[in-house]
Amino acid sequence: MARSIHRVLTPANTRSRRGADESRLTQWLLIGIAAVFVGLFLVLPLVSMFYEAFRKGPRAYISALTQESTLDSIRYTLTIAVLVVPLNALFGIAAAWALTRFQFRGKALLTTLIDLPFAISPVVVGVMLIALFGYQGWLGPWLRAHDLKVVFALPGMVLATVFVTFPFVARELIPMMQSQGTEPEQAALTLGASGWQVFWHVTLPSIKWALLYGLILTTARAMGEFGAVFVVSNRIAGEMPIPLWVDNLNADHRGSEAFAVASLLAFLAVCTLTLKAWLESRHQHEEAAGLWTTDSPVVNSGESETAFTPHTPS
Amino acid sequence: MVRPNPEPEETVKRQDKMRRLLPGFRLTLGFTLFYLSVVVLIPMSAMILRGSGIGWDGFWKYVLHPRAIAAYKLSLVASMTAALLNVLFGTLLAWVLVRYTFPGRRLMDALVDVPFALPTAVAGLTLGNLYGPQGWIGQWLAPMGIAGVNSQFGVVIALMFVSLPFVVRTVQPVLESFEQEVEEAAATLGAGRWRTFFRVVLPTLLPSIITGFALAFARALGEFGSIQFVSGSIPFRTEIAPQILIQHLDEHETAGAIAVALFLLIISFLILGTINLIESWARRFQN
Amino acid sequence: MSIELRHISKRFGDITAVRNISFTVGEGELVGLLGPSGGGKTTVLRMIAGLETPTEGDLFVRGRRMNDVPVQTRNIGFVFQGYALFKTMTVFDNIAFGLRIQKQRCADIAARVEELVKTLGLEGLERRFPHQLSGGQRQRVAIARALAPKPNVLLLDEPFGAVDAKIRQELREWLVQLHDELNITTVFVTHDQEEAMEVSNRILIFSRGNLEQLGTPREVYEQPRNEFVARFIGVMNVLEMTVSGGIARLGGLSFPAHGHSEGQTLRIGFRPYAVQVSMSPNEYRHQAILKHTYFLGIMLRLELETPDGLVVRARMSKEDYARLKLEDGMSVSFQIREYRVLAREGEILTPEVSIAHPTVLGEGI
Numbered sequence: 001m002a003r004s005i006h007r008v009l010t011p012a013n014t015r016s017r018r019g020a021d022e023s024r025l026t027q028w029l030l031i032g033i034a035a036v037f038v039g040l041f042l043v044l045p046l047v048s049m050f051y052e053a054f055r056k057g058p059r060a061y062i063s064a065l066t067q068e069s070t071l072d073s074i075r076y077t078l079t080i081a082v083l084v085v086p087l088n089a090l091f092g093i094a095a096a097w098a099l100t101r102f103q104f105r106g107k108a109l110l111t112t113l114i115d116l117p118f119a120i121s122p123v124v125v126g127v128m129l130i131a132l133f134g135y136q137g138w139l140g141p142w143l144r145a146h147d148l149k150v151v152f153a154l155p156g157m158v159l160a161t162v163f164v165t166f167p168f169v170a171r172e173l174i175p176m177m178q179s180q181g182t183e184p185e186q187a188a189l190t191l192g193a194s195g196w197q198v199f200w201h202v203t204l205p206s207i208k209w210a211l212l213y214g215l216i217l218t219t220a221r222a223m224g225e226f227g228a229v230f231v232v233s234n235r236i237a238g239e240m241p242i243p244l245w246v247d248n249l250n251a252d253h254r255g256s257e258a259f260a261v262a263s264l265l266a267f268l269a270v271c272t273l274t275l276k277a278w279l280e281s282r283h284q285h286e287e288a289a290g291l292w293t294t295d296s297p298v299v300n301s302g303e304s305e306t307a308f309t310p311h312t313p314s
Numbered sequence: 315m316v317r318p319n320p321e322p323e324e325t326v327k328r329q330d331k332m333r334r335l336l337p338g339f340r341l342t343l344g345f346t347l348f349y350l351s352v353v354v355l356i357p358m359s360a361m362i363l364r365g366s367g368i369g370w371d372g373f374w375k376y377v378l379h380p381r382a383i384a385a386y387k388l389s390l391v392a393s394m395t396a397a398l399l400n401v402l403f404g405t406l407l408a409w410v411l412v413r414y415t416f417p418g419r420r421l422m423d424a425l426v427d428v429p430f431a432l433p434t435a436v437a438g439l440t441l442g443n444l445y446g447p448q449g450w451i452g453q454w455l456a457p458m459g460i461a462g463v464n465s466q467f468g469v470v471i472a473l474m475f476v477s478l479p480f481v482v483r484t485v486q487p488v489l490e491s492f493e494q495e496v497e498e499a500a501a502t503l504g505a506g507r508w509r510t511f512f513r514v515v516l517p518t519l520l521p522s523i524i525t526g527f528a529l530a531f532a533r534a535l536g537e538f539g540s541i542q543f544v545s546g547s548i549p550f551r552t553e554i555a556p557q558i559l560i561q562h563l564d565e566h567e568t569a570g571a572i573a574v575a576l577f578l579l580i581i582s583f584l585i586l587g588t589i590n591l592i593e594s595w596a597r598r599f600q601n
Numbered sequence: 602m603s604i605e606l607r608h609i610s611k612r613f614g615d616i617t618a619v620r621n622i623s624f625t626v627g628e629g630e631l632v633g634l635l636g637p638s639g640g641g642k643t644t645v646l647r648m649i650a651g652l653e654t655p656t657e658g659d660l661f662v663r664g665r666r667m668n669d670v671p672v673q674t675r676n677i678g679f680v681f682q683g684y685a686l687f688k689t690m691t692v693f694d695n696i697a698f699g700l701r702i703q704k705q706r707c708a709d710i711a712a713r714v715e716e717l718v719k720t721l722g723l724e725g726l727e728r729r730f731p732h733q734l735s736g737g738q739r740q741r742v743a744i745a746r747a748l749a750p751k752p753n754v755l756l757l758d759e760p761f762g763a764v765d766a767k768i769r770q771e772l773r774e775w776l777v778q779l780h781d782e783l784n785i786t787t788v789f790v791t792h793d794q795e796e797a798m799e800v801s802n803r804i805l806i807f808s809r810g811n812l813e814q815l816g817t818p819r820e821v822y823e824q825p826r827n828e829f830v831a832r833f834i835g836v837m838n839v840l841e842m843t844v845s846g847g848i849a850r851l852g853g854l855s856f857p858a859h860g861h862s863e864g865q866t867l868r869i870g871f872r873p874y875a876v877q878v879s880m881s882p883n884e885y886r887h888q889a890i891l892k893h894t895y896f897l898g899i900m901l902r903l904e905l906e907t908p909d910g911l912v913v914r915a916r917m918s919k920e921d922y923a924r925l926k927l928e929d930g931m932s933v934s935f936q937i938r939e940y941r942v943l944a945r946e947g948e949i950l951t952p953e954v955s956i957a958h959p960t961v962l963g964e965g966i
Contacts, residue, residue: 022507037403045440048444090345094342098343104343110350121578122538198336226539247543250442262435262439269431273424500698
């Protein structure tokens, strides 16, 4: 997943004129195809989702959401998120600090390792946990002796979710901290700041938006994870997070209830996207104010000649 | 994946210098390694060791079961089709978003992230409904003889949905940093728009398009949540590889699940390696 | 006549980038477009190339009206500031690009590329990719690529902008040689007046979308049309003076009023080389302290400070400096040999006033 707050948040391209442009007709044709595609493929599923959720009226909607098992699933999901997000935030900050502030052997390997969850199927992650904590797993006998349950219970779901979501914060922070360099931190050290002071007063303020963005992604993904959690869940009503409960309802042909519960997650997704858009405008705003130093392309403006005829200094 | 280290001496010198400069090296690296060990390395080794306990015969019995092979085939073909379609539409979207200004451009840009943000279970649920026989889209497909759900068509649609952003978000930044001058240079040399696109722009975009394809393909290959809702899990027809694994688990055949999981893990590593190769190949043209 | 612009204007929205410009470039000429950034020079170059369309006016190349001719068919060689090489192609393929577009035969393409590789000293680099070349080599590839299809005109945007100072000097000389060799009509853009003076047959000076002056380097230096040109080309001391008692004064310095009435301000400009310095404090009319000497190589720049705190810049050869035994901190005297009254913006300058007889200045002092 080659995303970072930099790339995704690069300001809208403000090229004014290009000497060699497509014809107006071609442009609108391509825009039209893109719009139809996005409309049919991305917007329609969202719209249909909310339509189905409310089709049977608000009363059915509310009763679907307030039944015991739904409330349990919400509790499960929130518990998982509350445990997973801080852990992964801590990991992300530590990993980004180690990877961007120091040179050491095996750095590339470590970077690749952090990308691993993007490559591995979530269901495989679940099987890994079963191999370790299951009845016949490595730690199975020991866990049984102490009457502890990891897989097919909440701890397993938390671990599965941690695995699937741990790269998000790190992935956001690494490019950001790399582009900012270590000079501000070195300056703080020369002024007598301690390690923690450097982190709190210099590093953290400059990465806060990237960190926030990473946290949002982690939360969204932690609440929505299906495959990995599915494998390590006992799939008993009342002991599963929201996505599994949706599946359960759907499998029981309780479609409208499934949509009502799913709409909670869809709402979460819409919130995520809105927050992301807000963060983007925030970022652009601060960038315009010169608060952020990024490697995004410089857009000339003002009375400089390059405002009319952009050319790239090399 | 491990890039060659510079001169050993130099590395040591630089290491010392960097270590002295900023604090927290031991703490952060130690925590990172500890965390990765607990979360990733130990479970993974457990699975690999458990897998090796199955023995080659058992392993192949599970992995090469005809039903499993049919599922791999569908996973491979459907993921490939979805990723290729996404290359087409994703590149088009990236192009339109970067190059043109039009009302709603920012909204369109935000909407590209819907598949990232929407939990796959929700995506599967709504796609299953939308393309179902009574669905808004499915009712138009039915008369044409296309089954929108419980079909391979449905699998492709779901995989395409979940993997679309990978292509767009990989191509977009490359297109953004593409120098306008280069296209103008082609124009002053007499090349028309089409030729400029195919001879100059596309070769430059190609590494990112291939990377986007590989990421989308990898994502599609591992996808399970949404498929659970649209495929109907019909053996030999609409079952995908992760579903074989789940089936083993449901039958309490842990060994089978582990064998298939190992096989999928190896495939994931191969893809990851390929992506790394592509990226280092693409760096060839950077300074 | 190779290129002709008639009353060309270019607007981008509300901003006028180029305002009613007319000029011609003769066949085989080497012309520099000079001006500060934002002056409109690059826009003019891009309009000649067809990368921008003029809002008003007519553009001719070799007698043919080009306004509506697309960039692809103008047969223009354009060298971009950042070179804009095709990253995914080798040096050979870069140079051959335009020829392949014309669907020339392979053998002809190879011959033409080889010829250019020789002319531009790129032997042995044909199989390299742009990222494997140095800055200077990249620029030569960009020029070779532009020249390959035998364009009518060669246009270069800030050709020396992206290389470091030492190579710049070599490149300037090299460009002049190349131009002499190929004798192709060449127009280049620069913001560096020294560069423009050294390389061009003629210079066009732009400021804020206007063509301020057009002439040989010598003309624009010696007969600037207005204050902008006078100040942009070379260094100039500018004094803002007030007329009182029929004489323009500023501190201890005074000049004739040149027809300005009592209380009016007028601006006097003089070049550093017009300032004569003596180590004897009484040889010339004005006293000053030599505050600082800047070594510019063969020439030196002196900064003189008068008792009223005015700073006057003078220029002097190393030999003269040694002969006069000058040193920082010394009390010296100076006089101004030539000066001119600077007109307001847009007005045409009057010729330089030469002070052959110190009495002109001495009058009334």
